[in-house]
Amino acid sequence: MRGPSLAVKGGILLAAVFVALKFVLPLLTAPLPMSLIYLYLFLTIIGIVVYGTLSGESTEALLGPIFRFLSGEGIGGAVKSARLAVLVLFPLLVGWQTYGGLAPNTQPPAESRTIHPAPPGEFVGLSNPLPNTPENVMMGTGLYAAYCLPCHGPKFNGNGPASDGFNPPPANFADPGTIAMLQESYLFWRIKKGGVGLSVEGHPWKSAMPRWEVELSDDQIWKIIMAEYAGAGQKPRTWE
Amino acid sequence: MRTVPLRYGVAALLAVVAGLLWVAPALSQETVVVRAKLIQGEVPTDPAAPIWSTIAATEFPMSPQVHWQKRIGSVTAKSVKVRGVHNNKQIAFMVEYADPTQDPADAAALEFMVGDKKAHFAHGQPMGQVEGGPVNIWYWRNDTPAAADMSAMGFGTLKKQAQQDVQAKAVWKDEKTKITFKERKQSLRKDPKGELVKDPKTGNPVVDEETKAVEQDVSGVWRVVFTRALTTTDKEDVQIQPGTFPNVAFAVWDGKKLESGDLKESGSQKAVSSWWYINAEPPPDYSIYLYGLIAVVLAAGVEFVIIRKVKKGQPA
Numbered sequence: 017m018r019g020p021s022l023a024v025k026g027g028i029l030l031a032a033v034f035v036a037l038k039f040v041l042p043l044l045t046a047p048l049p050m051s052l053i054y055l056y057l058f059l060t061i062i063g064i065v066v067y068g069t070l071s072g073e074s075t076e077a078l079l080g081p082i083f084r085f086l087s088g089e090g091i092g093g094a095v096k097s098a099r100l101a102v103l104v105l106f107p108l109l110v111g112w113q114t115y116g117g118l119a120p121n122t123q124p125p126a127e128s129r130t131i132h133p134a135p136p137g138e139f140v141g142l143s144n145p146l147p148n149t150p151e152n153v154m155m156g157t158g159l160y161a162a163y164c165l166p167c168h169g170p171k172f173n174g175n176g177p178a179s180d181g182f183n184p185p186p187a188n189f190a191d192p193g194t195i196a197m198l199q200e201s202y203l204f205w206r207i208k209k210g211g212v213g214l215s216v217e218g219h220p221w222k223s224a225m226p227r228w229e230v231e232l233s234d235d236q237i238w239k240i241i242m243a244e245y246a247g248a249g250q251k252p253r254t255w256e
Numbered sequence: 257m258r259t260v261p262l263r264y265g266v267a268a269l270l271a272v273v274a275g276l277l278w279v280a281p282a283l284s285q286e287t288v289v290v291r292a293k294l295i296q297g298e299v300p301t302d303p304a305a306p307i308w309s310t311i312a313a314t315e316f317p318m319s320p321q322v323h324w325q326k327r328i329g330s331v332t333a334k335s336v337k338v339r340g341v342h343n344n345k346q347i348a349f350m351v352e353y354a355d356p357t358q359d360p361a362d363a364a365a366l367e368f369m370v371g372d373k374k375a376h377f378a379h380g381q382p383m384g385q386v387e388g389g390p391v392n393i394w395y396w397r398n399d400t401p402a403a404a405d406m407s408a409m410g411f412g413t414l415k416k417q418a419q420q421d422v423q424a425k426a427v428w429k430d431e432k433t434k435i436t437f438k439e440r441k442q443s444l445r446k447d448p449k450g451e452l453v454k455d456p457k458t459g460n461p462v463v464d465e466e467t468k469a470v471e472q473d474v475s476g477v478w479r480v481v482f483t484r485a486l487t488t489t490d491k492e493d494v495q496i497q498p499g500t501f502p503n504v505a506f507a508v509w510d511g512k513k514l515e516s517g518d519l520k521e522s523g524s525q526k527a528v529s530s531w532w533y534i535n536a537e538p539p540p541d542y543s544i545y546l547y548g549l550i551a552v553v554l555a556a557g558v559e560f561v562i563i564r565k566v567k568k569g570q571p572a
Contacts, residue, residue, distance in 0.1 A: 086562065107552045108552060110551050110554075110555035115551075118543075119544055120541070124535070169465075170465070171463055175465065178319045179319065181316070181317045181318040181319030182529075211376075212376060212381060213385070214383075215386070216385065220376065220385070222530050224323045224377075224530060230325075
């Protein structure tokens, strides 16, 4: 029994790539923009055409069914109706895409913000100069309650009573994707220099994080960092 | 020559076409954009104008100002509802929020970025690694007859512009309204014996937190209408082009006088939001329908030529 032709295999491959990129990939990671999906589909088509035209036989296997479908010769019944539908839908789709490309954009510009941009060199590799003692953690907890809790919340989850109006919202330290994957030096930079200290990819113009160096000493900031890790049940990332 | 099962090819082609048709517009983001509807005639300057009831509002949550000194712990305005209209020359925004009392020092403001440079929402304060731009602030206060058209680029730089282009009119009504806000309750977790439960990792008592959206009836609503020309000759002003998405932020002060004689909210002690967007609806452009139609005709023509060529040249 013969299997499907090269043209059919190519069509199935193209559909499978589209389904995987559009629907399956978002289950695992961030969704891809449509422009990138179209690029991948284009590359897949190029691959199919190159493979399919390596020999005369494979060229016929690739193009023969397409030509017969387009010419309508030797087909009937449901396939004939499907051919008519495709021939009508194709120009309409081109018209729709043209309209979509020219229609005024009704959505605000997409702004992809980097949540953890690279810190300035002067902050890389700093280590906490204070010992992690219960006293220091307790003092840090008190400072956290006075300065950080309104936004980051009593449970260190970014759900403080002052957090509702801010976009982006305050960081959730209990989330394994925040302070648990950062070194203490990174937190020191973010607390000391605040939102306005971020690089351009961090969108500093949106951040409500104060520049705490104006009000807190370095020692107080290090104690707050200890309290944040302890309160959120996380450990700082290390290179060991 | 092999017989080709056409039904497989048809199925694959239909799958691809269906997949391409899936390209649907993104979900509406009406929680982040104030849509200023294009209208005919004059824009309404009166908060009681009937047209406002026909315009959809966008609601933005507000926070106590905690970014810089001097801070405030809680504020009266938990959210603002904002509506917008324009007529291609003038634009009007109505800011609506609950405030149980009408006080002389009640105030509200809109803030915009000016020019192409990004500006921090806190009065365009300088940023460490990014060269920021100025902000334009439209300010209204209950005991001041005229609105103030202001500029700032950092704390302590707020100034009234030489050229005043903004007008404002406000009405406070003792009417009932509903406000929605997040209510947070914390409690220490106890075991069945009534003993405090401690976190095995930290040794601290476990705190349970319940957060829920609460709808509350309150009496007293401010409606403040700001109007201005879409574009002005003042370089310190935001220039609003229909179809674009300028950034906007909001601020509200409850000017109620406390028993101590101090105002409940004044100066930097206020309710604030960070940056959101406005969008003045662009005038209709019917040429896009024509271009769409031309594309349909061209695609059908190309299709016809290809089929004709295939029919002529197809091998037997």
